[in-house]
Amino acid sequence: MRRSITAALFFLLVLPVTLRAQLLQPVTWQMSAEKTGTNEYTLIYKATIEEGWKVYATDIETGGPVPTSVNYEKIPDGLTMQGELQQLGRKEEAVEPLFDNMTLKFFHKRVTLRQVVTITKDVTLKGFVEFMTCDDRQCLAPEAVDFEFKLVADEAGSDTETAGHDGILTPVKWQVYSEKIDETNYYIYFDASIDNGWKLYSQNIKPGGPVPTSFKFKNAGSGYALIGKVDEVTRPEEKKEPLFDNMMLRYFKHHAQFRQHITLTDTAAVVRGSYTFMTCDASQCLPAEEVDFAIDLRSGLIIATEEPGEDTLEVAEADFGINTTPLGSCNDETGDTVTTAEGKNRGFAGIFLLGFVGGLLALLTPCVFPMIPLTVSFFTKRSQSKSKGVFEALFYGFSIILIYALLALPFVIYKLPPDTLNAISTNVYLNIAFFVVFLAFAFSFFGYYELTLPNSWLNKADSASNVGGLVGIFFMALTLALVSFSCTGPILGSLLVGSLSAEGGQMNLMAGMIGFGAALALPFGLFAAFPQFMNKLPKSGGWLNSVKVVLGFLEVALAFKFFSNADLVAHFGILKREVFFIIWTLCGIGIVIYLLGWIKFPHDSPGKVKIGPARAAFGIIFLALSVHFGSGILKGGNPFLASGFAPPMFYSIYPQDTHCPLGLDCFHDFDEAVAYAKEVNKPVMVDFTGWACVNCRKMEEHVWPEDEVYKLISEEYVLVSLYVDDKEMLPADEQYVSAFSGKKIRTIGNKWSDFQSSYFGVNSQPYYVLISPDGQVLNNPVPYTPDVEEYASFLECGLSSFREAEQVAEK
Incomplete structure (x- = not known):
């Protein structure tokens, strides 16, 4: 009775304070329904409490503050409560001076209430959460927050939602x-x-x-x-x-x-x-x-x-003192979308240009170059008028483009999925097969043998070219494509593998093939329209063979790129970074000494090689490239022209100073990383990762080694890699039941997983968060981001937000 009177007098005393402070809203509630099974939902009532305030538990004695409660207007037919209402959070119990030194239970910062329900049909559940909040000096009047859940029953055979x-x-x-x-x-x-x-x-x-x-x-x-x-x-x-x-x-x-x-x-x-x-x-x-x-x-x-x-185990919340509201918005969703679209457009244009350059190189080979004057002469002689000759030659050029585009068509029609295309760049056996094929192409270019298609194919195409009209012209173009295969095959093979291995896949290949065909078709159209220019063409001869030999050395270099892919994936440990650069340097030196005439191949003319301005210029260029790639043999050497081709920095013959990805300095404990970040005044890059996380390894092996990314991580951030599947047990006094998920947190991996889930609402890896030393999230976190430019922009955005915040603090 005495406590009831005390409580009544207390409310009369605090009422004026409450009226004056009616704008105070130290507690905010979020209501949601999580589908947790077939016709089963978990109703979640989550309160966020401002610093210094408290919300009282559901199970406190009468005569004091109003306990928190969930109240329903009416339990609808078809809905059944399963078990008792759960309180999840760091519950404290202490003497409360505001209430006559009663011993009370309450929550600071956060509290989550959960109620599991099952339904047999679609229902609507209405009600309110009633609670009371106080700080050390005052209490606010009890408040009721309404809620309404519309719960939908499963249909027969329906699938549950993946995202909760x-x-x-x-x-x-x-x-x-x-x-x-x-x-x-x-x-x-x-x-x-x-x-x-x-x-x-x-x-x-x-x-x-x-x-x-x-x-x-x-x-x-x-x-x-x-x-x-x-x-x-x-x-x-x-x-x-x-x-x-x-x-x-x-x-x-x-x-x-x-x-x-x-x-x-x-x-x-x-x-x-x-x-x-x-x-x-x-x-x-x-x-x-x-x-x-x-x-x-x-x-x-x-x-x-x-x-x-x-x-x-006690129920507790992961508490790392982080404010999850991003400080900056320079990498919001709209910005990411624009960046990705622009990147894809640039990718298609780049592949088209790559194919076009490949086609120009094919024009310089002995299989294609001599065909230009012969084919154009044929068209000008067979036409009754100049205009018709130009039209037919232009159609011939169009047919060439169409033929090479048709080669890419099966990849587009069947729409090979991204994981299939990714297998081309990561499969050990395929990469070894490409390595062997490229070496075979290289020795064909050197002149030791010739790769040709079956004679039956060539004869049938040549016979079809004798048919009159546009159909005959199309088969004339097909004949050119088949006859020139021994020279264009290696270039097309490089384009095929390079396009399918890159992001964009099938459409990349189509763009590259069109570029290749356009480069081959260009001279036929031009020389048909302007036949007098043919007299100025250089005569075919030994210089065309020199082009083939140089291409052979380039094929050898590219072959070891594919062997490097296989070596990295299978962990053979054979082609370390420095060994790779030794091979590339030797290929460059091989080109130089060949151009100087110090070595010869089967199809080279006998006698001394005359070194003209073109040979000398190319010799100087490849000598400079050899020196450039040779710098990669030294410890820490990073030739920028080999970025994306060479093995990553950490895959080295030299001993590494750390066990972190790429030899970076990193932490594996969040609190230790934050303490160090405060010492050096740098932001923290939190890397939520896993030992069995495939996309995590892709990021570490293909995105982090890029210069613009590696430099930012190594110089501007304190890296902490938190492995959510680490099985090492936590000390007994650090184990708890997660207030967020209700799961037992017993291992280090459980702890980091609960950290990620409870703070950022995500449980997939990789996941990257940039945080200031005082716990402020700097920008929007990102998941798996294979685009190098986009990921570098994310890092630059966080760094920019950190520096702007520092400048504001100094003022």
Whole structure:
């Protein structure tokens, strides 16, 4: 009674204060419904509390402040509450002077309430959250915040959503239950519902790829025994997986069911354990997750996972003191979209120009160059008028372009998916095959043998060219393409592999082929329109063979680029960065001494080579390139012309100073990184990564080594790489239950995963966040970003925001 009177007097005293401070809103609420299973939702009520204020728990004594509560206007038909309302957050308990020194429970900073419900039809649930907040001097009047949830029931066969609350990916939903066989024998079933586009891996896969699904039974032998191993009731698919270097893997799509046979040995009927699984889609994998379970066999009910006598972990929130509101917006979504589109346009133009240059080089080969005057002469003689001759020659040029465009058409029609195209650049066997093919092309250019198409192909095309009209002209162009294959084949092979290996894939190849055909067609159209220019062409001879030999040395250099790809992926350890540059330097020196006439090849003319201005100029150019690439042999050497071609900096014959990617200095603990950042006054680059993260390795191997990115990371940021799949156990006093996800945080990887999920609402890797030493997020975080320019812009944006904030602070 005394406490009730005290509370009433207290409200009369604070009422004027409340009226004067009616603008105070120290607590904000966010309501959401997360779909967590078939016809199952978790209702989430999340409060963000300003510094110095507190919100009281749901289970406090009467006579003091108003407890937090969730109230419903009416529970609709078809909706059932599952379990009690959960309070998630760092709950504190202390004496409260404002309420006659009552011992009260309350939350600072954040508190999340969760209620699981199931539905049998579409329902609308209305109600309000009532709460009261106080600081050390005053309290605000109790407040009610309305909510309304519209919950949609699943249709038969419908798929659940992959993305849950705040963008967290949950593509696999599990259900564990038991089935009684007889009085002592049971089956335990593990049913996985898998969202479209995602895969769950089998128990039976080879090491070196994804984490296999596995099951542990913690108390086996204590009241029950396992009969055999866990069966895979659902039959898995078995295919090559591009994300894991085309390993042959077994996986499930849409649904998977596992079953364990158990027999009871005494009256104990509780089975405790855990299951571990990993899931991937076509472009990314989520870190492996371990989930505890405990089931009462006789009732079939899921029960608390802690064993009797086991210490219960406290519920807590990841608290790293970060303000997640971006300081700058220089890399917002609109900017990213524009940058990406511009990058693709520049990519197509670059591939077209590359193909055009390849076509110009093909014109200088002995297979193509002598055909120009012969073919143009043929057209001018067969035409009855000059205008018709020009038209037919121009159509001939158009036919050449069309033929090379048609070579790319199958890749565009079948629309090879990105993961298939990516396999071309990462598959070990394909890269070794390209290495062998390029060497074969190189020795063909050197003159040791000639690569030609079957005579039957050539004869049929030549016969068709004798047909009159435009059809005959088209087959004349086809004949040229086939006859010149021995010289154009190596150039086309380089263009094919280079285009498909680059981002843009099929359309890159189409642009490159059109460019190549345009360069070949150009002289035919020009010389047909202006035949007098043909008299000024140089006569074919030894200089054309010199062009082939130089191209042969270039083919050797390109061949080792593909062997380097295979070496990096398979970790052969053969073609380290310095060895690569030795080979490229030797190719350059080989060109120089060939141009000087010190070495000869089978098709070279006998006698002394006359060194004219052109030979001398090219000799000087390739000598300079040899010196340039030779600098890469030295420790730390980084020839800029080889950027993107040479192995990464960390793949070196010289010992590395650190175990971080690319030999960078980095931390693996967030607090240590922040402490160091404060010392050196640099922003922190948080790299949420994983040991089994494929896209993380792609970023480290293909984006980070680029000069503009590497320089920013190494010189302007303090790098901290947090591995979300690190299995090292946390000390017992640091383990907790996540207030965000409700999961047990027992390993270092769990801790970093909870950090990422609870602060940024994302659980896929890689994920990059730029933070100032005082905990302010500098700009919008980014996930996997293979575009080098876009990623460099992200780093520059964060650095710019950091420097602007410093200037403001100094004022």
